[in-house]
Structure formats: C-alpha cells, structure tokens
Amino acid sequence: MFRSRKSALVDIEGTAETDGTVTAPLVDDSPIKIKTIEAVDVMLLIGSAVSALAAANLLYETLLPLSGALGLIVVWYVLFLIVSWTGVRRIHGTVRAKDHLVRVLVWTGASLAIVPLVLIVVYVVGKGYRALRPQFFVEDQRFVGALSEATEGGGAHAIIGTLQQVGLATLIAVPLGITTAIYLNEVKGRLSKPLRTVVDAMSAVPSIVAGLFIYAAWILALGNQQTGLAGSLALAVLFLPTVTRTAEVVLRLVPGGLREASLALGGTEWRTTSRVVLPTSKSGLVTAVILGVARVIGETAPLILTVGGAFVMNWNPLEGKQDSLPYFVFRLIRFPQEAQIARAWTGALVLMILVLVLFVVARAIGGRGPDHIGRFKRYRLKRKGLA
Amino acid sequence: MTFTDSTTTSTAVPVAARTESPSTVGAAGLTARNVACWFGSKKVLEGVTLDMAPGQVTALIGPSGCGKSTFLRTLNRMHELVPGATLGGEILIDGIDIYRGAIPVTDVRRRIGMVFQKPNPFPAMTVAENVVSGLKLSGMKASRSERDAIIESCLQKAGLWNEVKNRLGDPGRALSGGQQQRLCIARSLAVNPQVLLMDEPCSALDPTSTRRIEQTIAEISSSVTVVIVTHNMQQAQRVSDRCAFFLAAENEPGRIIEEGPTKEIFLNPRDQRTNDYVNGRFG
Numbered sequence: 001m002f003r004s005r006k007s008a009l010v011d012i013e014g015t016a017e018t019d020g021t022v023t024a025p026l027v028d029d030s031p032i033k034i035k036t037i038e039a040v041d042v043m044l045l046i047g048s049a050v051s052a053l054a055a056a057n058l059l060y061e062t063l064l065p066l067s068g069a070l071g072l073i074v075v076w077y078v079l080f081l082i083v084s085w086t087g088v089r090r091i092h093g094t095v096r097a098k099d100h101l102v103r104v105l106v107w108t109g110a111s112l113a114i115v116p117l118v119l120i121v122v123y124v125v126g127k128g129y130r131a132l133r134p135q136f137f138v139e140d141q142r143f144v145g146a147l148s149e150a151t152e153g154g155g156a157h158a159i160i161g162t163l164q165q166v167g168l169a170t171l172i173a174v175p176l177g178i179t180t181a182i183y184l185n186e187v188k189g190r191l192s193k194p195l196r197t198v199v200d201a202m203s204a205v206p207s208i209v210a211g212l213f214i215y216a217a218w219i220l221a222l223g224n225q226q227t228g229l230a231g232s233l234a235l236a237v238l239f240l241p242t243v244t245r246t247a248e249v250v251l252r253l254v255p256g257g258l259r260e261a262s263l264a265l266g267g268t269e270w271r272t273t274s275r276v277v278l279p280t281s282k283s284g285l286v287t288a289v290i291l292g293v294a295r296v297i298g299e300t301a302p303l304i305l306t307v308g309g310a311f312v313m314n315w316n317p318l319e320g321k322q323d324s325l326p327y328f329v330f331r332l333i334r335f336p337q338e339a340q341i342a343r344a345w346t347g348a349l350v351l352m353i354l355v356l357v358l359f360v361v362a363r364a365i366g367g368r369g370p371d372h373i374g375r376f377k378r379y380r381l382k383r384k385g386l387a
Numbered sequence: 388m389t390f391t392d393s394t395t396t397s398t399a400v401p402v403a404a405r406t407e408s409p410s411t412v413g414a415a416g417l418t419a420r421n422v423a424c425w426f427g428s429k430k431v432l433e434g435v436t437l438d439m440a441p442g443q444v445t446a447l448i449g450p451s452g453c454g455k456s457t458f459l460r461t462l463n464r465m466h467e468l469v470p471g472a473t474l475g476g477e478i479l480i481d482g483i484d485i486y487r488g489a490i491p492v493t494d495v496r497r498r499i500g501m502v503f504q505k506p507n508p509f510p511a512m513t514v515a516e517n518v519v520s521g522l523k524l525s526g527m528k529a530s531r532s533e534r535d536a537i538i539e540s541c542l543q544k545a546g547l548w549n550e551v552k553n554r555l556g557d558p559g560r561a562l563s564g565g566q567q568q569r570l571c572i573a574r575s576l577a578v579n580p581q582v583l584l585m586d587e588p589c590s591a592l593d594p595t596s597t598r599r600i601e602q603t604i605a606e607i608s609s610s611v612t613v614v615i616v617t618h619n620m621q622q623a624q625r626v627s628d629r630c631a632f633f634l635a636a637e638n639e640p641g642r643i644i645e646e647g648p649t650k651e652i653f654l655n656p657r658d659q660r661t662n663d664y665v666n667g668r669f670g
C-alpha cells in the first residue's frame with residue numbers, strides 16, 4: 001500500500017513537470033497521525049491514580065478501622081474518579097470533564113464484563129488440559145474404575161451423545177422456528193400476535209421444566225424410553241423460541257422494497273420469500289441457528305430426566321440411554337476421586353472446543369452478508385451462465 | 388396478506404411459446420375509470436379517469452402528496468399490499484378489469500411491470516441473476532440460451548450492457564446507483580411486460596444516468612406502454628407524449644386537474660393551476 005502511494009506521488013510529479021501548469025506541492029501530504037491522547041491527559045490520569053491510591057490507603061487502612069484489598073480498590077476507584085474529574089475540569093472545563101468521567105466508567109464496565117469471560121476460559125483450560133488426551137475423543141468409560149488414572153478412558157460417548165442430541169434438536173427446531181418466523185413476518189396472519197406472545201413466553205420456560213414436560217408427555221404418557229431423541233425433544237423446546245425470535249428480527253431487516261420488487265415482477269409470495277427474502281437474510285439466519293445451538297448445547301437440566309446418562313458408547317439416539325457432555329461433567333464432578341473430577345473438567349473443556357468449532361463452521365457456511373458471493377455459489381452460477 | 392395460488396397456467400408457458408399468444412405481449416392500453424383510493428378511512432384519491440394508450444409515454448405530474456404514486460401503485464395492484472389500503476373504480480388492461488377480471492394478480496403484475504424510486508436490485512443475486520430473476524419469480528421457464536439472450540437484450544435495452552458485460556458475476560449492489568437503477572429496468576423488461584410503471588425513477592440519480600434512462604424510455608416505448616411519475620418538469624416534457632396533472636387541496640383527496648398531450652399541458656394549459664405548476668409558481 002505504501003509503495004502504491006509512492007508511485008502515485010511520482011506520477012503526479014511527473015505530470016507536473018511535463019505540464020508546467022501544476023506547481024509541485026509545497027505542503028507535506030504524508031498521512032497525518034491524529035492525536036487522540038495528549039501527554040497532559042496521560043500525566044493527569046497517572047497522577048490521579050497515584051494520588052487517589054495514596055489517599056485511599058490513608059483513609060481506608062489508617063484512619064478508618066477497616067482493611068482488605070477489595071475495599072481498598074473500591075475506595076481507590078471512587079477517589080480516582082473524583083480526583084481525575086477535578087483535574088480534567090480545571091484544565092479543559094466541565095464539558096470535557098463529563099466526557100472523561102463517562103469514558104472512564106464505560107471502560108471500567110467493559111473491562112469488568114470481559115474479566116469473568118477470560119477467567120472462565122483460563123480456569124477451564126487450566127483444570128481440563130491434564131486429562132485431555134487423544135483417547136478422550138475415541139474411548140468411553142467402559143474400563144474406567146474408581147481408581148483409574150485421569151488419563152484412562154474418555155468421553156467419546158458423551159461427545160457423540162451431545163452431537164446427536166443437539167443435531168436432532170436443530171433438525172426439529174430450525175425448520176419449525178424459521179417457518180414460524182416467516183409466518184410472523186411475511187404472512188402476517190391473524191394469529192401472529194398471539195403466536196408472538198406464546199413464543200416469548202416459551203423463551204422464559206426454565207430448562208428443567210422443558211425436561212419435565214418431555215419426561216411426562218413423551219416418556220411417561222406415551223411409554224417411550226429414555227433416549228437421545230427424548231433429550232433432543234427437550235432441547236428443541238428450548239431451541240425453538242430462540243431461533244424463532246432471532247429469525248423474525250433478521251427477516252424484519254430485509255428491506256420492504258425487495259419484497260415489492262419481487263411481487264412487482266409477478267412473483268408469488270412463496271417465491272418472494274424463498275428466492276429473495278431468505279437468501280438476503282442468510283447470514284442472519286445462520287446467526288439465529290448459532291444462538292439457538294448456544295442456548296441448548298450446554299444444558300444439563302432438560303437431559304437428566306430424558307437421556308438417562310450412560311458410561312458406554314450408544315450410537316443409536318432412538319434406543320437406549322445416552323450420555324451428553326454437560327451431563328457427563330455434572331455426574332463426574334461430584335465424585336470424590338480426583339481422577340473423575342479431572343475428567344469432568346476435561347469434558348467441560350471439550351464442550352467449549354466443540355462450541356468453538358461449530359461456530360467457526362457455521363460462519364464459514366453462512367457467509368458474510370448477502371453481497372458476498374461465495375466460491376461454491378460462483379461455481380454453480382458459472383455453470384448456469386449467471387456469473 | 389395470504390399466500391396466493393402459486394403458478395398459474397399462463398405464466399408457466401415458456402418464453403418462446405408465450406410470444407405467439409398475442410393478448411399478453413406488446414404494448415397494452417391501460418384505462419382508469421373513476422378510481423378512488425383510501426388509506427384506512429382517509430381518502431387520498433378521487434374520480435381519477437385516465438387513458439394510457441398503447442405504446443405511449445404518460446407522465447403523471449403534480450406536487451408531493453397529491454396521490455400520483457398511489458395512483459401508479461393501483462395500476463399493477465401494489466396499492467393493496469399496504470395494510471388498510473383500499474380502492475374503488477375500475478382499471479382495465481386492454482379492456483379487462485385487473486381487479487375483478489379473470490387475470491390472476493401475479494399475471495397482472497407480470498404484465499404491468501414497475502420500477503421504483505430507489506434502485507432495489509436483489510442483494511443476494513449477481514447482475515445476471517438479477518436480470519433473469521423475474522423469470523424464476525413468476526414461474527417462467529427458460530433454457531440456458533434463451534436466458535443468455537434475455538440477459539444481453541434486456542441489458543442492451545436498459546443501456547447497461549457495455550458497462551456490465553464483464554461484470555455479470557458481480558453482486559447487484561456492487562454497481563453504482565445509476566447502474567443499479569438501469570439494472571432494475573432491465574430486470575423489469577426481462578419478463579416481457581406490456582406496461583412499465585416508473586415511480587420517479589431518476590430522483591436518486593445524477594444527470595448522466597438520468598439522460599441514459601430517458602433514452603431507454605424512448606427506445607422501449609414502441610413495445611411497452613410507459614407511465615412515469617416525475618417531479619422534474621423538463622423530464623416530463625422530454626419523455627412523455629401525454630401528461631396528467633394531479634393536485635390535492637388541503638385535506639381533500641387528490642384529483643386529476645388537467646390531462647392531455649404534453650405540449651398542450653405545458654404550452655397551452657386550460658387550467659390556471661396547471662399553468663402555475665408547470666411554470667414553477669408553486670409546488
């Protein structure tokens with residue numbers, strides 16, 4: 001980029017010489033570095049922090065009959081706000097001081113929100129990596145006894161269980177959810193208002209209630225076994241409102257002008273929806289599915305009563321009990337043996353990795369917004385002569 | 388809004404075969420008789436009677452809010468898409484009522500195309516896909532060679548071919564605003580409409596693109612009846628054969644004040660209000 005800018009410069013100078021009319025630029029045209037922070041502001045912040053710390057120490061630890069790190073930090077932070085506010089106001093005036101105060105508060109809020117996220121990841125990785133061996137992905141708990149090492153056996157049965165249950169739940173909930181969203185937003189039928197209320201209410205259903213519902217309706221009343229399918233039904237109950245509401249918002253973002261354009265070409269409503277509205281909102285719909293998967297993949301409560309839990313691999317989600325990663329973690333973490341606890345942490349780590357992989361894959365499939373034409377689509381279009 | 392009957396027999400006929408049926412190709416006449424429009428309980432248009440002869444360009448002029456666009460949207464049944472919108476009177480295409488007649492609504496809209504004020508190419512489609520999108524949307528089948536021919540001829544007609552012939556695979560929205568609007572015109576022409584409605588098609592465009600679109604209107608007007616809403620008096624004079632001047636008094640529905648050959652309307656108007664408007668004294 002730098003090089004191209006330079007060659008452009010040379011060109012301009014070249015024309016200037018041949019032309020004779022354009023004078024060579026006297027003003028330096030290299031990119032301006034915009035100063036966002038000035039030295040005095042940095043000094044002020046450092047000074048405020050140091051003086052506030054000193055004052056906080058004096059006030060909190062010496063004068064008042066209190067002590068402790070947390071209290072000191074809180075007092076320090078409050079004093080820092082006051083001191084820096086006063087300082088900025090003296091130099092720049094009240095308007096800038098307010099700006100400064102809000103900036104500090106926003107930065108604090110954002111940092112505090114990131115802290116637990118980072119801690120969770122660091123903690124789970126730290127606890128879980130010990131029992132993370134390749135065989136965790138291929139072996140089940142068949143030969144694991146109470147005294148087995150943490151590195152023996154694995155959680156393959158739980159990984160497969162989770163993938164199958166979440167996969168089936170996706171197959172059930174995504175078509176239903178997107179159809180419902182189309183009804184709410186494209187058809188705008190008479191039932192859309194009550195339906196929206198029901199969907200909203202559904203998203204507030206506690207996950208254990210979803211599990212109990214499937215247990216009562218599907219297992220007890222209809223006499224089915226505890227299976228992976230029963231678990232996926234319970235997950236679908238939780239999945240459906242998330243995907244419906246997100247998809248509805250995404251469909252609403254499609255400009256009405258596109259629907260009108262399609263109808264004005266003689267398009268039917270179904271073709272308008274399937275060929276214009278859905279393709280335009282594809283990446284948003286993928287986000288809706290991701291949010292739905294994120295909602296259910298870590299659920300334990302709805303699975304306890306429905307999948308039953310297992311220590312050995314069961315490939316068939318339609319028959320027999322299955323395990324799932326969250327359930328695996330939930331079960332093993334309560335054992336007294338350290339090896340079991342270590343395995344539970346590894347299960348949690350694998351669950352996080354699984355989520356990461358699924359999201360990356362979904363993003364790759366979902367593409368980047370409607371204006372982006374992916375490689376596969378381009379290939380398909382080329383063969384039809386449309387690209 | 389309900390899902391209407393998806394494909395009707397006449398739209399499913401291949402493009403090549405359809406050209407043999409004389410009733411649905413070539414410029415058609417459009418007649419409005421005593422049309423009135425409401426949004427909810429508010430009457431916005433009243434007593435509009437207008438003949439739009441086949442192969443002619445009719446310009447609808449008038450100040451903002453006088454119901455020109457509303458009237459235009461009644462002509463291909465887009466008005467009814469607005470919740471609470473109703474209308475009365477009669478609109479006939481070649482003598483057949485488009486609201487009470489036997490023509491399905493999708494056929495009405497296929498035969499009476501529309502270009503909107505804001506260019507709205509389909510973002511998820513390439514330039515080429517955009518041009519032929521109407522074929523798929525209205526259920527027409529076309530072979531690869533027919534499709535290629537339609538893409539080239541429609542882009543030619545819209546005056547866009549030379550600019551985009553090497554960019555057919557780009558997303559529709561990668562084009563400039565003026566090119567996007569001409570793409571939308573090409574898209575409308577691809578389904579062989581008999582009438583083309585244009586709702587201020589140049590209001591978002593630069594003078595060069597505007598001139599290009601005016602040329603396009605002149606070129607297509609022999610085979611398509613054009614009805615254009617415009618706020619630009621010069622444009623109305625340049626492109627139209629006939630003119631209708633709409634006006635709405637305060638809190639009154641809009642009406643046609645005067646209608647006639649463009650020359651008459653601009654040079655020798657019968658009504659004082661028309662004279663004031665076309666000479667820029669109000670509006």
